[in-house]
Amino acid sequence: MVFRDLYFELPAGRALLLNGANGSGKSSLLKIISGLLSAQGGNIISHNKDISQNILDDKDWISRNICYLAHKNGLKLEMTVAENLKFWANMEHHANMGHLEEDIRTEAIKIGLEHCLDLPVYYLSSGQARRAALMRVLCHPGRIWLLDEPTVGLDKSGVKLLSGLMNDHLARGGSILAATHIQLGIDADKTTMLNMSDFAFSTATSPEYGPPKYNPKKSLLC
Amino acid sequence: MLGLILLIITRDLRLSVRHGSATGMVIGFFVMVVIMFPFAIGPEQKILARISVGVIWVAALLSCLLSLDRMFQTDYEDGSLDQFILSPVPLELVVMAKCMAHWLTTSLPLIAITPILGIMMNLPKEGFLPLILTMLLGTPALSFIGGIGASVTVTLRRGGILLSLLILPLYIPVLIFGTLAVKAAIGGYPAMDHLMLLSGFSLFSAAIAPWAAAAAIRAGLE
Numbered sequence: 001m002v003f004r005d006l007y008f009e010l011p012a013g014r015a016l017l018l019n020g021a022n023g024s025g026k027s028s029l030l031k032i033i034s035g036l037l038s039a040q041g042g043n044i045i046s047h048n049k050d051i052s053q054n055i056l057d058d059k060d061w062i063s064r065n066i067c068y069l070a071h072k073n074g075l076k077l078e079m080t081v082a083e084n085l086k087f088w089a090n091m092e093h094h095a096n097m098g099h100l101e102e103d104i105r106t107e108a109i110k111i112g113l114e115h116c117l118d119l120p121v122y123y124l125s126s127g128q129a130r131r132a133a134l135m136r137v138l139c140h141p142g143r144i145w146l147l148d149e150p151t152v153g154l155d156k157s158g159v160k161l162l163s164g165l166m167n168d169h170l171a172r173g174g175s176i177l178a179a180t181h182i183q184l185g186i187d188a189d190k191t192t193m194l195n196m197s198d199f200a201f202s203t204a205t206s207p208e209y210g211p212p213k214y215n216p217k218k219s220l221l222c
Numbered sequence: 223m224l225g226l227i228l229l230i231i232t233r234d235l236r237l238s239v240r241h242g243s244a245t246g247m248v249i250g251f252f253v254m255v256v257i258m259f260p261f262a263i264g265p266e267q268k269i270l271a272r273i274s275v276g277v278i279w280v281a282a283l284l285s286c287l288l289s290l291d292r293m294f295q296t297d298y299e300d301g302s303l304d305q306f307i308l309s310p311v312p313l314e315l316v317v318m319a320k321c322m323a324h325w326l327t328t329s330l331p332l333i334a335i336t337p338i339l340g341i342m343m344n345l346p347k348e349g350f351l352p353l354i355l356t357m358l359l360g361t362p363a364l365s366f367i368g369g370i371g372a373s374v375t376v377t378l379r380r381g382g383i384l385l386s387l388l389i390l391p392l393y394i395p396v397l398i399f400g401t402l403a404v405k406a407a408i409g410g411y412p413a414m415d416h417l418m419l420l421s422g423f424s425l426f427s428a429a430i431a432p433w434a435a436a437a438a439i440r441a442g443l444e
Contacts, residue, residue, distance in 0.1 A: 060310060068304075070301050070305075074300060074301035074305045077300070083236075087229070090229055091230075091305075092309050
C-alpha cells in the first residue's frame, strides 16, 4: 500500500497540485483516478456518481471528461507530430474532422511547435516532444486534466507557456490535477496544494506489507 | 467501428514501413531457415520434395514468432498503450486491429516469398497452390494466438523466450492441418476437410484473441 486516508475535492475551475517525496504515490493517485490502476479501497465521485467501479459506463465517462498525460509522452517516434495528434484525435473521436488540421495548427502556434508539425517526433528534443504531448492535452475536450510531471524537459519559456495554458483552462471552468515538484505558476487563489507524503502508508508499521521478519540467529542455524 | 480498425491498421502499417527493418528481417530469417535444410540434409531431390512442405511451414511459424514480441511492446514503452486503454475505443478492438496489422506486415510478405522457396525445396508442382492457400487460411491464427502471447508478456523485460514457449505449442494444430492439406493435395486426395479445420481454427482464434489479449493487457498493467 502506498497511501491511505486521502480525501480531497476538486471543484470546477480549480487546480490541485500534488507534491511529496519520490514514491509517495503521486503518479499512482493520478493513475487510479484515470482508471489505469485500481485502488484497494475508496471511491472517486463525480457529480454524485461513483466512477471508480470500473464498469463500462465509467470508462466512457472517463474517456470523455478526463485527459491524462502520463510521464511518457505516448508519441510514436516514427510519425510526425501532426500524424500523432491526428491519430489520437480520431481515436478519441471528438475530432471535428473538417477543422482538425486547422485546430492542430492553432494549438501548435500557441505552444510554439508550428515549425515542427511535419517532423517525425524522432527528430525533436525532449522538451519539444513534451510540448507535442501537451498539444494532445490541448486538443482533448476533457474538462479534467491529469498531468504527471507536465514540465519534464521543458525550458523556462515552456513552463511559462504551460502556466498560461493552464490558467486559461481553469478560467474556462476546467480542473487540473497535477503532480509536480516545481512552481507551475497557476494563480494562487485557484490552487490547492496536497503533500502526498502526509498520507504515506509507512511500510514499517504495516504488519501485512512490512519487511519479512526474520531472526538472524535462526537463519544462521538454517 | 470499421473506420477505427482501419485507422489503427493504417497507423501500424505506416510505422512498419517507416521502421522498415522489421519486415525485412522476418523475411530474411524465413529464407535463411529454409536454406539451412538442403545444406544439412543434402541435395537429394526426393528427400527435399518430401520435407519441403513441413520445412516451409515450420520456418513460417518461427519467423512469425520472431516479430511477435514487438506487437504491443513498443506501444507499452512509449506510453501509447495506456492511451489506448483510456481512449473510448474498446481495447478489444485495438487488439484485433493490431493482430490484423501484424498479419499484413509479417505473414503476407512470407506468403509472397513462399513460391520461390518452394522451387528451392523442389516442392512438387501440384503443391504450390495448396501451400499458398493453406498459408493464407492458417497464418491469421498465428497472428491472433500470437497476440495473446504478446499481451501476456508485454510488461516483461525479456519476454521473448517465454513468449515462444507459451505460443509454439498452440501453433501445432495449424502446422498439422496446414501440412496435411498440402500433402493430401500432392497425393491426389481430397484436402477439403483439412482446409476447413484450418480455417475453423483461424476463425476461432480470431474470435477469442481480442478478449483474451485485452484482458491480459489490463491485468498486466495493473
